[in-house]
Amino acid sequence: MAINELKKHFEEELSAALNLIKVSAPLFVSEGRGINDNLNGVERMVTFDALDIKNKQIEIVQSLAKWKRIALARYGFDIGEGLYTNMNAIRRDELLDNLHSVYVDQWDWEKVISREQRNLHTLQAEVLKIYHAMKSTERHMYEYNHVLTPALPESLSFFTTQELETLYPDLTPSQRENTVTKEYGAVFIMQIGGNLRSGEKHDGRSPDYDDWNLNGDLLFWNPILERAIEVSSMGIRVDEKALLKQLTLANSEERKELEYHQSILSGKLPFTIGGGIGQSRICMFSLKKAHIGEVQASVWNDQIVEDCEKNNIILL
DSSP, rough: HHHHHHHHHHHHHHHHHHHHHHOOOOOOETTTOOOOOTSOOOOOEEEEEEEEEEEEEEESSOOOOOOOOHHHHTOOOOOOOOOOOOEEEEEETTTHHHHHHEEEEEEEEEEEEEEEGSHHHHOOOHHHHHHHHHHHHHHHHHHHHHSSSOOSSSSSSEEEEHHHHHOOOTTHHHHHHHHHHHHHSEEEEEEEEETTTOOOOOSSTTTTTEEEEEEEEEEEEEEEEEEEEEEEEEEEEHHHHHHHHHHHHHHHHHGGGHHHHHHHTOOOSSSSEEEEEEEHHHHHHHHHHGGGGGTSOHHHHHHHHHHHHHTTTOOO
């Protein structure tokens, strides 16, 4: 009941804040068009064939980052208008733990912007709208049940990955995230994908959807797990210039010939901003749960099942 209440309220807040309407989205897409998200480029997609679709493999989506941009163009959305959907995916190469599942459920959203709006101010403004929707949902859930005490700070703090490396040069990227999120409670870490001054990356990003200079991750401090948890990844999407640059940096220039990439290079797709918001992560955080399996039904290995039983954690 609490999961349903939380999701209903947050969807209403999100759609109102960002001017989004809800649409249906695919569970799978055809291979070879460049539409599926390849995440960090190493994750194996789940594929299958279908009886009445000849000579094509079908891919379970890993996210809808690219499909949404195509949908905005096809459906005729104007600047300032957007869509959101319930995205369900299978990520077969996830290492399972309290936060990671083979099954992924997100609110995926995308919104049309102008070329002039492709800047840091737009990114931060949209992030704050999402954060305020999360704060509103947290207050709503407290009214629903006073056990669910609000935990998010009043304001959200912004850092670039380079600022974190400069602040904590002796820590790993994940340690930097934990350190800064523990101090501030909620942070948005920007500019993920490219190399830092050290020559290392903070984290990997696919080169063909987010502009690495205009993206980021939203992190909350989870006092139950005593670590930062990522609840959203988002960004302003690549234009033709950023796409070519990032494909070169990623040694993936062959992707230029794919249908999706040609649509960007030829100016057929609108400029957009978008992202994914983890439904189970938000539920887990707001409902004070220790394991993501307490708020979603998935498949777990024997060790996780045994550990959860020992700790009185009830997996759905």
